[in-house]
Amino acid sequence: MHEHDVIVVGAGGAGLRAAIAAQKAGADTAIVTKLHPVRSHTGAAEGGINAALREGDDWELHAYDTMKGSDYLGDAPAIETLAQDAPEDVIRLEHWGMPFSREEDGRVSQRPFGGLSFPRTTYAGAETGHHLLHTMYEQVVKHGVQVYDEWFVSQLAVTDHDDPEDRRCHGVVGYDVKSGEVAGFKANKGVILATGGPGQVFDHTTNAVSCTGDGQAMAYRAGAPLEDMEFVQFHPTTLPSTGVLISEGVRGEGGILYNDEGERFMFEHGYANNEGELASRDVVARAELTEVGEGRGVDDEYVHLDMRHLGEERIMDRLENILHLAEDFEGVDGLVEPMPVKPGQHYEMGGIETDENGETCIDGLYAAGECACASVHGANRLGGNALPELIVFGKRAGKHAAGEDLGEAEITTGRTDETEPGEVDSPVSLGAVDTSDEDVAADGAAIEGESVVEHAVESERERVNHLLEKDEGVQHAEIRERLQKAMTENVNVFRNEEGLKTALREIRKAREDYQDVYVDDPSRTFNTDLQQTIETRNLIDIAETITLGALARDEFRGAHWRQEHQERKDDEWLKHTLISWDEGSPDLWYKPVVLEGENKTYEPKERSY
Amino acid sequence: MSTQETSAETEDAQPETEPAGSSHQDRRMQEKRERQAERDRQTEADAEAEAAENTVQIKVFRYDPEVEGKQEPRFDDFHVPFEKGMTVLDALIYARDHFDSSLTFRHSCRQAVCGSDAFFINGSQRLGCKTQLVELEEPVRIEPLPHQDVVKDLVVDMQHFYEQMEAVEPYFQEEDLPDAENLEEQRQDPENREKIKMSSRCIWCGACMSSCNIAAGDNEYLGPAAINKAYKFAMDDREGEDLKQHRLNILEQEHGVWRCQTQFSCTNVCPKDIPLTEHIQELKREAVKNNLKFW
Ligand SMILES: Cc1cc2nc3c(=O)[nH]c(=O)nc-3n(C[C@H](O)[C@H](O)[C@H](O)COP(=O)(O)OP(=O)(O)OC[C@H]3O[C@@H](n4cnc5c(N)ncnc54)[C@H](O)[C@@H]3O)c2cc1C
Ligand code: SF4
Ligand code: FES
Numbered sequence: 061m062h063e064h065d066v067i068v069v070g071a072g073g074a075g076l077r078a079a080i081a082a083q084k085a086g087a088d089t090a091i092v093t094k095l096h097p098v099r100s101h102t103g104a105a106e107g108g109i110n111a112a113l114r115e116g117d118d119w120e121l122h123a124y125d126t127m128k129g130s131d132y133l134g135d136a137p138a139i140e141t142l143a144q145d146a147p148e149d150v151i152r153l154e155h156w157g158m159p160f161s162r163e164e165d166g167r168v169s170q171r172p173f174g175g176l177s178f179p180r181t182t183y184a185g186a187e188t189g190h191h192l193l194h195t196m197y198e199q200v201v202k203h204g205v206q207v208y209d210e211w212f213v214s215q216l217a218v219t220d221h222d223d224p225e226d227r228r229c230h231g232v233v234g235y236d237v238k239s240g241e242v243a244g245f246k247a248n249k250g251v252i253l254a255t256g257g258p259g260q261v262f263d264h265t266t267n268a269v270s271c272t273g274d275g276q277a278m279a280y281r282a283g284a285p286l287e288d289m290e291f292v293q294f295h296p297t298t299l300p301s302t303g304v305l306i307s308e309g310v311r312g313e314g315g316i317l318y319n320d321e322g323e324r325f326m327f328e329h330g331y332a333n334n335e336g337e338l339a340s341r342d343v344v345a346r347a348e349l350t351e352v353g354e355g356r357g358v359d360d361e362y363v364h365l366d367m368r369h370l371g372e373e374r375i376m377d378r379l380e381n382i383l384h385l386a387e388d389f390e391g392v393d394g395l396v397e398p399m400p401v402k403p404g405q406h407y408e409m410g411g412i413e414t415d416e417n418g419e420t421c422i423d424g425l426y427a428a429g430e431c432a433c434a435s436v437h438g439a440n441r442l443g444g445n446a447l448p449e450l451i452v453f454g455k456r457a458g459k460h461a462a463g464e465d466l467g468e469a470e471i472t473t474g475r476t477d478e479t480e481p482g483e484v485d486s487p488v489s490l491g492a493v494d495t496s497d498e499d500v501a502a503d504g505a506a507i508e509g510e511s512v513v514e515h516a517v518e519s520e521r522e523r524v525n526h527l528l529e530k531d532e533g534v535q536h537a538e539i540r541e542r543l544q545k546a547m548t549e550n551v552n553v554f555r556n557e558e559g560l561k562t563a564l565r566e567i568r569k570a571r572e573d574y575q576d577v578y579v580d581d582p583s584r585t586f587n588t589d590l591q592q593t594i595e596t597r598n599l600i601d602i603a604e605t606i607t608l609g610a611l612a613r614d615e616f617r618g619a620h621w622r623q624e625h626q627e628r629k630d631d632e633w634l635k636h637t638l639i640s641w642d643e644g645s646p647d648l649w650y651k652p653v654v655l656e657g658e659n660k661t662y663e664p665k666e667r668s669y
Numbered sequence: 670m671s672t673q674e675t676s677a678e679t680e681d682a683q684p685e686t687e688p689a690g691s692s693h694q695d696r697r698m699q700e701k702r703e704r705q706a707e708r709d710r711q712t713e714a715d716a717e718a719e720a721a722e723n724t725v726q727i728k729v730f731r732y733d734p735e736v737e738g739k740q741e742p743r744f745d746d747f748h749v750p751f752e753k754g755m756t757v758l759d760a761l762i763y764a765r766d767h768f769d770s771s772l773t774f775r776h777s778c779r780q781a782v783c784g785s786d787a788f789f790i791n792g793s794q795r796l797g798c799k800t801q802l803v804e805l806e807e808p809v810r811i812e813p814l815p816h817q818d819v820v821k822d823l824v825v826d827m828q829h830f831y832e833q834m835e836a837v838e839p840y841f842q843e844e845d846l847p848d849a850e851n852l853e854e855q856r857q858d859p860e861n862r863e864k865i866k867m868s869s870r871c872i873w874c875g876a877c878m879s880s881c882n883i884a885a886g887d888n889e890y891l892g893p894a895a896i897n898k899a900y901k902f903a904m905d906d907r908e909g910e911d912l913k914q915h916r917l918n919i920l921e922q923e924h925g926v927w928r929c930q931t932q933f934s935c936t937n938v939c940p941k942d943i944p945l946t947e948h949i950q951e952l953k954r955e956a957v958k959n960n961l962k963f964w
Contacts, residue, residue, distance in 0.1 A: 096827070098873050099775075099783040113852075147852055154854040157841035157905065159862055159869045166856030190782055191869065198840035238820060268777040301754045304780045388799050389780065391754065529697050531704065537766040581771030582701040583735045586821040589770040 061513065064090040064206070066461045067232060067247040068254060069213045069275060071097035073105075073189070073450035074429025074457075075254030076196035078418075079205045081458030087249055089462075090206040092213055092234050094270065094591070097197045101256050101268040102450065105189025106307035106381065107173065108181035109447035111146035114170065117178040119143040123657065126445060129175040129340050130438025131618035132634065132664040133288065136657035137470040138416045138434040141456075146448040149455060150182055158195040160184045161378065171378075172312045173443045175340035175669070179312075181444040186307050186381035192447060208245075210237040212591050213274065214523075216251065216282045217244065217516035218422060219507070220500040224283030224640065225474045227500070229425035231513040233520040237591060240584025242521045244513040250424045250461030253279060253412060254454065257430040258602040260595075262405035262552075263544035266298050266305040275431040277598035279412045280605070282500055284420040285474070285640040285649075287433040289410035289602070290609030291619050293441055294553045296344035298404030299390045300362045306382055306401055308443040311337040313378055315367040317348070318398065319356040325363070332669040339669035342440045342619040345403040345553050352402075364398035403553055407446060409437040409619065410609070413473050413638060417466045418457025421474030428457040434471065435636065438653075439618020471654060479638070482648035484612040487561040527593055530578035536589075536596040539577065543570045543596075543603055551607050556623035560611040567604045574600060601641075608646055609637040630664050705771065706738030724748040726808035727760050729772065733821050736771075742819075744810075745769070751802065757811060758786055758797035761823075774823035781940055784872030787879070788823055789815055794876035794938040814879035830875045833892050837899040837919055842912055861906045868901040868948060870941040877935035877945055889924040893935035893945040896926060900948045903955070914959065921956045929953075 065087035068079045075091060082089040091097070112122045122143035127134055154160060160168040161183055172179040184191040200207065211234040218229045231246040255275030259267025280286050296317075297306040311317075317337050319325045326332050331347035332339030339347075348363050358364060367375060367382075372395055375383065379394075386394045411433035418426040418434070429450045436449055460466050472478070501516035546566035550559035574597060581589035615629040616622055635650040655662045727747050733739035747764040749755075758776055765772040775785040779798045786797040789812040791805050802809065817825035847853060877893040878884050884892045891899075902908065903916040920926050926949055935945040 095777060095783070095785070096831070096873075099777055099785050101778065101783075103782045103872070104778050104780060113854075148847070151847050151852050151854050155841070155843065155846050157902075157907065159865060159901075159905075160854075162857050162859040162862045164859060166858055168854050185866070187782070187870070190872070194869075201835055202840040202842075268783065269779065270777045302779065385780065388801075389754075391801075529701060531701065535770055537770065541766070579770075580705065581773075582698060582705050583733050583771065583821065585733060585735050586773050586824050587771075588773050 061244040061246055063246045064088050065249040067245050068252045069232060070254035072100035072102035072256050073192055074454040076200050077451045077454030078252045078254055078428055078458035080199050080203055081455040082462040083203045083205050085459050085462035085464050087462035092208045092211045092245055094212040096209040100193055101271055103190045103193045105447055106186045107309040108183030108188045108444045109150060110180050110444040111150040111182055111448055112180055113147050117180050121177055125176050126442060127662045129440055129442040131440055131667055133438030133653055135435040135471050135654040136662055137654060138436045140657050141416045142436045142448060142452050145452040149451040153195060156195050156199055158191050174308055174338045175442040186309050186379050212237055214594050215516050215520050216278050217501045217513040218282040219512055220502045225421050227283055228423040230509055233516045237586055242517060242524060244517040246510060246513045249463060250426055252426040252457050252461055253431055254429045255431045257408040259405050261547050261599050261603045263548045264303045265405035266295055266303050272595035272598050273602040274598050276412055277601045280601060280641050284422050285413045285638040286605050287410050287413040287636050287638050289605040290613055291409035291439045293341060293407035293409060293619050294345045294403040295406035296341055296348055296403050297365055297401040300400050300402050302389045303404045304385050304389045306399060310367050310379055310382055314370055315365055318364045318366060319351045320358045321356055325351050335669035340440055343669055348403055349553055362400045362402040365401045366398035367394055407441055409441055415469035415471040415473050417460040417469050418453055426457040426461050428453045439620060479649050479651045482612055482650050484608060484648055487565060527579045533576040533578035534573050536577055536593040539570050539573050540596045543599060547603055551610060554621055555610055560607055563607045570600050604646060605639045612648060702736050705736060723751050725751045725802050728808045728810045730812040731822055732819050755802050756798055757790055757800045773821045782872055784874035787814055787874040787876040794880050796940045799940055814875060816879050816885045827875060830878055833895040834898055837895050839898045855907045857907055865901050865904050867943050868897050870943055871897055876938045880934040880938045883928050883930060890928045891925055897943060897945050897948050900952055917956055917959045920952055926952045
């Protein structure tokens with residue numbers, strides 16, 4: 061058994077930042093991560109990181125843009141914290157040596173991004189995430205944080221009190237990918253989940269194959285609710301064959317979208333008469349698919365993104381990486397031809413419910429980054445707002461877990477007087493399915509500390525042995541493929557009731573098939589078959605929360621479009637969807653959005669761009 | 670097939686070394702391994718049968734220290750249906766998901782930024798995700814990176830590489846950070862940023878190190894990637910002269926820059942087009958200046 065004060069699961073931007081903060085606050089901190097830190101998905105981020113750094117801009121404007129972008133489903137205390145802390149945290153990155161792009165006077169450059177009223181997106185070429193990730197990993201090395209890399213965390217060690225709010229997280233169970241050893245990690249002060257998004261729920265995604273929503277699924281099964289999972293961002297410019305992202309920076313620098321008839325459709329067909337290509341992502345993604353649907357798509361599948369007019373010099377200076385991506389993954393030379401693009405899954409706005417200090421309703425369990433939902437993105441995330449989220453809330457979670465006093469949180473977590481039950485008219489029974497493993501680790505609320513972890517390790521060993529020893533059945537790849545296809549077909553940019561119900565049926569089927577899953581590879585050494593089998597279970601759980609939330613929300617808000625419900629219903633739906641795992645079946649409930657900020661209350665307005 | 674029957678057949682199977690567990694469990698796992706070996710032989714035959722017209726043949730290096738039949742390294746052939754734009758990584762994923770789920774390799778981003786999937790493809794170090802199948806002669810031979818210990822199939826042990834990367838103290842050393850009242854970034858000339866730009870792109874894939882003859886012969890040689898990492902820091906004006914000296918001192922040590930014999934193999938294989946050899950040469954020149962100044 062390994063023992064530390066703070067255990068951070070995941071080493072992307074959020075995990076690294078949390079670990080640095082916890083270690084600096086005096087806690088003995090360790091990172092447990094299924095990939096070596098520099099392989100984390102944050103390295104793929106391209107466009108930039110928002111922070112109000114300049115004269116003419118301030119945190120209040122940033123907060124306002126974010127609230128509007130969220131379609132009024134963000135919580136003001138979290139959004140204001142994001143906007144207030146971002147400048148300091150971005151400047152700190154610069155002092156840690158991050159190679160930001162520079163202005164002539166030597167200051168860091170900023171550029172315009174969709175939905176922002178000021179060019180506040182600070183960037184490092186079109187590879188901002190790579191530099192952010194490496195810069196922070198360097199600091200982790202410098203500060204001597206212990207890293208367990210290629211350790212896959214498969215379960216949380218949480219007490220099993222009836223009420224999740226009484227539970228406590230004592231650590232995690234990890235599986236050493238290299239040797240197959242299953243071991244406990246006891247956290248004396250806190251566990252921080254920073255495991256990133258669940259993009260692999262869909263088959264056309266910008267997300268890495270490691271983005272399987274593990275942290276979300278584990279927290280969910282341990283009793284922490286998932287919030288607003290139905291809000292999935294589809295990025296309007298991904299390469300059609302692979303899902304590789306063409307950064308919003310291209311449109312920020314002046315790139316233009318054309319349909320097959322050579323029309324600049326964002327204006328000519330009235331999708332966003334003011335902002336055009338720089339309208340927020342949900343607007344542009346729907347516009348593109350509408351063009352394709354109405355027969356004006358190129359090859360009936362995509363549209364064109366043109367940056368040729370920007371000139372080679374500017375492209376090389378600010379978007380060079382984009383040229384390589386278009387060339388290597390689509391065979392297109394962005395200097396001489398327009399790039400084909402279509403929407404692809406990109407970001408999960410929802411996640412593990414946390415307050416603005418990163419804490420969940422389970423004692424000692426924190427979450428930060430894309431896996432968490434402090435509710436800064438609401439129904440639609442603005443480009444460039446995820447990276448500041450990682451560092452702002454990563455840092456806060458790290459400090460809080462290490463025992464620093466950050467003051468009382470304004471956002472409430474768990475069930476309170478304010479929460480209300482939800483219902484959904486679902487086509488399949490949502491009753492319990494035997495998953496042949498325990499979801500909450502302890503077997504008696506009385507046991508504490510080490511024994512909770514030991515117990516979790518034992519149950520995980522059993523599960524792993526069971527999967528390895530079983531000789532025949534279904535393979536995870538088959539289940540996963542069907543699941544991804546069902547989600548992409550039915551729970552995409554455009555949604556309707558029938559499709560959502562079809563998806564739920566398929567998810568239910570995947571869950572049943574999973575009862576019979578087995579791992580063909582018998583080896584303990586680097587058994588990716590086993591790892592992916594466990595990940596597939598996580599994908600099933602996450603897919604279910606996304607689809608259920610979407611079916612219940614009969615309105616049109618942000619990224620969540622419903623064919624039968626073409627309006628935002630503020631009277632009914634200014635509230636967050638919460639789904640928790642209740643003895644094998646999902647339980648749906650709601651809590652109100654917090655629109656009261658520090659100095660003002662944000663009044664919902666029409667979102668026009 | 671029931672577990673009972675097979676256990677009778679393999680009563681006297683040879684025990685293998687493996688992680689601790691109950692002996693009953695051990696025996697069952699042992700049986701499973703044997704059945705796996707049998708199925709493997711079958712998979713190979715199936716794959717051949719599947720070889721239809723529009724397929725690509727890949728030859729993949731296989732090795733697993735634990736599974737009988739794979740302890741001796743060998744090559745497996747897979748015939749993968751070809752689609753336009755398909756990469757070596759796509760072919761491997763297809764083979765794993767459809768033919769043999771035990772086929773093991775690292776990968777994650779699929780877009781040349783995570784650095785996990787550097788393999789030895791048709792005799793050269795490349796990223797699987799960045800290498801189009803159409804560019805390659807068939808059958809496409811995929812092996813683990815040379816000069817690294819193989820853990821299993823295409824997975825190599827990267828520990829030594831990571832250690833070398835960290836040996837050059839790759840982090841800003843300045844402790845004096847701004848606070849909320851004093852929010853100013855350091856100034857950096859755009860030209861200086863341009864100077865370190867290429868070196869900052871390294872994704873730690875290890876291709877350069879694997880291609881380097883000198884690194885192969887001298888385990889302590891820092892190697893092209895680590896030296897390049899140090900270059901980024903040494904050339905960054907923000908850190909100031911003292912730290913630059915400190916960094917050059919690290920690079921001048923016995924197993925540092927002077928080992929490089931400018932064979933350019935690292936530069937040739939780097940998927941991020943980093944001019945590694947050039948950077949090493951520049952550091953040698955800096956080191957000479959350094960010496961003149963101080964000795
Ligand atoms: C292509 C692309 C471009 C983007 N560009 C931008 C941009 O320009 N600006 C912006 O603001 N946002 C951008 N985003 C969004 C942003 O990059 C991500 O939301 C963010 O990087 C997520 O960071 P994270 O730290 O939460 O997770 P990740 O970086 O995904 O890290 C997850 C970590 O968790 C570990 N992990 C996962 N599961 C387990 C497990 N079971 N056990 C142990 N470890 C585990 C992984 O190893 C990894 O270290 C982009 C996203 C993509 C996909
Ligand atoms: S320098 Fe190039 S080849 Fe070497 S590790 Fe870095 S990216 Fe890979
Ligand atoms: S999969 Fe990330 S570099 Fe190839």
